[in-house]
Amino acid sequence: MKKVIILMGVPGSGKGTQAKKIVEKYNYGHISTGDLLRALEKNPNADPKDKEKLEDMKAGKLVADDLIYKLAFAEIEEYLIKDQGVVLDGAIRNLDQAKKYQDFFVTKNIEDDVAVVEMKLSDESSFKRLATRRVCGSCGLILPYTKETENLIVCPKCDGELIIRKDDNPEIIQKRIEEQGNIKIKPILDYYKELGILKVINAERSIDEVDEEFENVMSNY
Ligand code: AMP
Numbered sequence: 001m002k003k004v005i006i007l008m009g010v011p012g013s014g015k016g017t018q019a020k021k022i023v024e025k026y027n028y029g030h031i032s033t034g035d036l037l038r039a040l041e042k043n044p045n046a047d048p049k050d051k052e053k054l055e056d057m058k059a060g061k062l063v064a065d066d067l068i069y070k071l072a073f074a075e076i077e078e079y080l081i082k083d084q085g086v087v088l089d090g091a092i093r094n095l096d097q098a099k100k101y102q103d104f105f106v107t108k109n110i111e112d113d114v115a116v117v118e119m120k121l122s123d124e125s126s127f128k129r130l131a132t133r134r135v136c137g138s139c140g141l142i143l144p145y146t147k148e149t150e151n152l153i154v155c156p157k158c159d160g161e162l163i164i165r166k167d168d169n170p171e172i173i174q175k176r177i178e179e180q181g182n183i184k185i186k187p188i189l190d191y192y193k194e195l196g197i198l199k200v201i202n203a204e205r206s207i208d209e210v211d212e213e214f215e216n217v218m219s220n221y
Contacts, residue, residue: 001026002115002221004076004105005087008185008192009119011176012129013203016142018119018214019089026218029079032089035140036071037063060167060175062093065100073104080108093180095187102195115221116192117214119203123181130173136160144207 005022007015016032023030040046041054050070056063072091079086092098105111121129132145138160143149155162167176178184192198201213 001085001218003080003085003110003113004115005085005221006092006101006114006116006192007087007089007119008092008116008189009203010121010123010126010181010185011090011173012126012133013119013121014207014210015089015119016140017207018117018210019087020141021211021214022087022218026085028085028087029075030087030089031072031075031079031091033068033072033091034089036075037067040071058166058172060172061179065094065097068097069100069104072101076104077108080110092188093185095191098188098191114197116198117217118189118198118200119210120200121203123177125204126177126181127173130168130176131170133168134162135165137163 005028007019009015019030019032022028037054037057040050041057050067053064053067068091072088076086076088088101092101102111102114105114129144134143134145134149135141136143136155136158139155139158141155141157141160143152143155143162152162154160167173189198199217201210201217203210205213
């Protein structure tokens with residue numbers, strides 16, 4: 001398996017769900033920059049200047065690149081030191097970030113050990129999924145809206161409280177799709193295609209089908 005697996009895709013494409021599977025199955029570290037930012041928001045000892053930058057997140061916009069590098073590179077280093085693989089979930093959202101991460105991988109001598117998987121989903125499906133999903137406030141499990149999950153009142157994994165994320169409301173979702181939808185991520189995907197490290201999974205299908213295709217892709221890394 002490649003040391004770094006980058007998951008790309010519009011919000012709601014299933015990056016978080018697949019990242020958690022890689023973690024469980026292959027003992028990889030999981031870096032979700034969204035989770036790192038939400039943790040920063042809750043941390044009373046965090047640098048107030050960094051916290052100010054979170055206003056963009058609340059409005060559905062991307063936060064400043066320098067904050068992303070500060071949080072993500074430190075985490076990646078920690079896993080590299082332990083010689084553990086790492087899966088990056090939503091950690092790269094514009095072309096500048098893609099290039100900066102690539103430079104970072106070059107300085108760490110691991111540029112040949114990087115794979116990118118796009119979970120391909122339309123903007124329409126993205127909207128529908130975000131508007132109907134819930135997440136566990138304790139363990140972070142993502143619960144898509146299905147017949148099996150619609151009546152659940154606590155997390156099936158840890159009994160934690162099921163919540164709707166603050167930025168999963170229709171107005172903010174619309175904004176997130178404008179900022180992070182297919183048009184916006186295309187230049188990043190083109191960049192990785194050019195590097196010859198991009199694989200694409202059709203994320204429109206059922207969870208089981210996506211899981212199966214994802215497994216196939218992973219077994220080739
Ligand atoms: P997520 O949990 O991945 O949906 O991310 C939640 C929010 O965090 C996004 O809507 C962005 O505001 C912000 N965010 C997460 N990752 C990044 C990134 N790599 N660059 C800029 N903003 C990010």
